[in-house]
Amino acid sequence: MSIGNSPEDDRPSDDLHATPPPAVEQAPTPADDRPSIGRVLRQGRVDAGMTVDEVSTSTRVRVPIVHAIEEDDFSRCGGDVYARGHIRTIARAVGVDPEPLLAQFADEHGGRPAPTPAAPLFEAERIRSDPRRPNWTAAMVAAIVAVIGFVGFTAFGGSDDGGAKQQAAEGATPATGKPKPTQTPKPTKPTDPKPDPTDSAIAAAPRDKVTVKINAADGRSWISAKDHNGRIMFDGLLEQGESKTFQDNQKVDLVLGDAGAIQLYVNGKQVDNEFEPGQVERLTYTKGDPEVG
Template identity: 75%
Template sequence: MSIGNSPEDDRPSDDRLDRPDRVADGPDHAADAIPADETRTGEQQAAERPSIGRVLQQARVAAGQTVDEVSSSTRVRIPIVHAIEQDDFTRCGGDVYARGHIRTLARAVGLDPAPLIAQYDEGHGGRPPAPTPAAPLFEAERIRSEPRRPNWTAAMVAAIVAVIGFVGFTAFSGDDGDDGSKAVAEGSTPASTKPAEKPKPTKPADPKPDPSDSAIAGVPRDKVTVKVDAADGRSWISAKDHSGRTLFDGVLEQGQDKTFQDKQKIDLVLGDAGAINLYVNGKPVENEFEPGTVERLTYTKGDPQAG
């Protein structure tokens, strides 16, 4: 009988030899068993998707258009086009205007705007609630009927008729005087004859101001006055004074209008500029805004002209 382990105990068993190999091979086989696509999360897949600005820029280049050409065709200012192509939407003035600019630029370069709008909503918390109707506070700002002004047109017509009548009367009187002088000459030869004096031309009446000028004169010169008229359809508008205080934020139905005044400037945002007629400091502002376009305008006492 011997003390200690037998030689057979010192030999490694099959289990001991196989186990390290299985352990070593186990992690590799487990990693191979998981498909690589399943390890990617939805956030990673979204991160690999091209950004809105990148898609618009590539589509513009593929269409052979420059930023200036896109800006001219869409009426979106050049700095805003550059900012959107760099995925900077802060210059758009809010989510509503950002969506409108994205939609306009996508159509200009031949893209479907719906996927880009959906991608924008995913990154900016979805679509905002519909604009609330105008608060009763602004009902007091409805344009008041202007006081009746003198009818300068009728006054001008009356003055012209008076001048014509006076000239005609003077001409007939001069003819009668010539006949009398001829009668005297036939009866006796005067020592000296004086030619009949011609009537002195009367000073024309001072021209009356044009009706449009008189209407402009009724507008306060120390303030800027802007009238917004939804003549061709309903439109959402926003108006602010020089300090940034909101004067109006709501929808004008077709046929409605609003008038705003400030001592320095009025900032406007028109949701559908093609449906709006503008009057600044009493003068109509001619525009070529297309229906559905969003416009941001600023007017001062020296206008009408877009800021």
């Protein structure tokens, strides 16, 4: 009894050693010959005649980020979302169409980017500070400090002045001990070697000298008095109610700025005059009876 062949034995021997069909070869993908995004933006900036600083000022994108994007380094943008925004802003600033660049960025970085946390956004989008812009906050703080200091100084100084004024108004507090004896001031020597005679002296004026008393009875007046040698005996303002007396061996020359406000006594006698207010008079008196020179 013979054993029959299995179905596998029925296949031709050539089929057992047949080679599998060759795999279909795919056509090689042509390399992407497009220039990089950074190169396009840099070339656009050069063609527009702009510097990196000018691009940064125009777009509010910091200078280091502009440099990084032109080198195709988008890691400093803070994420794909903000990289897209920087590409679009810079492209428009240098006159380049941003849409092809955005499409190329999507192809190279996997399409729609994932959301980025807020911290890198703040760091990436921070606007550069302008060094020429005045610091108004610091100026305001300095002004407030100055005002507070001035108010405090005025308050403390005012309180001290107020206490001094109050003490002066109320009078000094009486001392509990024995009062100190008051010292009588010593009479000072007059600067003029010739002492001014009193009214009684004018009444008995010596006949061998000329004595002139000026009284500013009706107002103040500027006066000047000289002796017979031309030396100035007095030159100044005589307030209302004040008087001056001058004496010389020969004569006294007077200049009265407001003769109408002056009363004159010469050699013990009052001189009647009709001087007008504001009238300037030049007078000379000698010995004996009042005589106007």
